[in-house]
Amino acid sequence: MIPAVVVAIDGPSASGKSTVARRVAERLPDFVYVDSGALYRLVTVAAMQAGVAPEDGPVVRRFLDALPLEYIVRDRVVVYRVGGREAGPELRTQAVNENVSLFAALAPVRERVVGWLRGLTRFGSLVMEGRDIGEVVFPGAACKFYLNASPEERARRRHRELEGRVAPDDGGLRQVDESLRRRDRIDSGRAVAPLRIPAGSAVIDSTGLTIDQVVEVVLLQVRQVPGLVSNG
Ligand code: DC
Numbered sequence: 001m002i003p004a005v006v007v008a009i010d011g012p013s014a015s016g017k018s019t020v021a022r023r024v025a026e027r028l029p030d031f032v033y034v035d036s037g038a039l040y041r042l043v044t045v046a047a048m049q050a051g052v053a054p055e056d057g058p059v060v061r062r063f064l065d066a067l068p069l070e071y072i073v074r075d076r077v078v079v080y081r082v083g084g085r086e087a088g089p090e091l092r093t094q095a096v097n098e099n100v101s102l103f104a105a106l107a108p109v110r111e112r113v114v115g116w117l118r119g120l121t122r123f124g125s126l127v128m129e130g131r132d133i134g135e136v137v138f139p140g141a142a143c144k145f146y147l148n149a150s151p152e153e154r155a156r157r158r159h160r161e162l163e164g165r166v167a168p169d170d171g172g173l174r175q176v177d178e179s180l181r182r183r184d185r186i187d188s189g190r191a192v193a194p195l196r197i198p199a200g201s202a203v204i205d206s207t208g209l210t211i212d213q214v215v216e217v218v219l220l221q222v223r224q225v226p227g228l229v230s231n232g
Pocket of ligand 1: 037040101129
């Protein structure tokens with residue numbers, strides 16, 4: 001069996017890493033795309049539904065032990081299910097945005113999610129995006145990228161994404177900006193696996209670049225990996 005190749009794409013919220021990672025996976029035959037943030041979001045939704053508070057360590061552990069999590073691959077994307085139900089739009093509500101950093105900062109949550117993510121190589125080669133993929137989950141990844149963009153550009157991107165859901169005025173943009181900065185502060189300041197540039201990663205500032213340009217930069221480097229066959 002050919003060993004799984006991992007492409008790790010890390011970076012802060014709204015740095016463009018989700019879209020880039022998804023497109024990179026589409027362009028690489030046989031690679032599967034993994035959104036690791038969705039797993040932290042899923043734990044958060046399930047915990048909130050179960051009335052589990054992030055402060056309550058032993059309850060959090062018991063809750064994680066009992067979480068009926070499954071994965072499937074559909075169209076080369078890893079899809080998560082809890083209790084047979086597929087995770088969907090409920091992962092991206094404002095309440096989850098506000099709470100996910102708190103759950104993602106907990107050691108038992110991170111231990112469990114890291115284990116689940118490592119297990120996904122059973123599906124083959126992966127393009128995985130997140131905050132600690134190149135540093136903690138797959139430090140030996142074949143290719144590591146750290147995507148960034150200026151805080152203003154990230155707020156503008158996230159605001160555009162939310163248009164229709166948040167009033168498209170200055171107040172909306174300011175709110176998005178504050179919410180992103182708060183999340184970045186928690187993600188970068190936490191004791192366990194804080195967001196940082198992984199050793200050996202290529203740093204790409206996407207502020208003045210289109211998604212397609214970033215995808216090409218990533219693919220150029222991925223295609224240097226020995227033994228990787230790609231016709232995309
Ligand atoms: O990428 P995202 O916004 O969906 O991530 C949701 C949260 O999960 C975010 O607060 C950071 C956290 N996260 C993490 O700590 N480690 C990862 N590998 C991925 C996400």
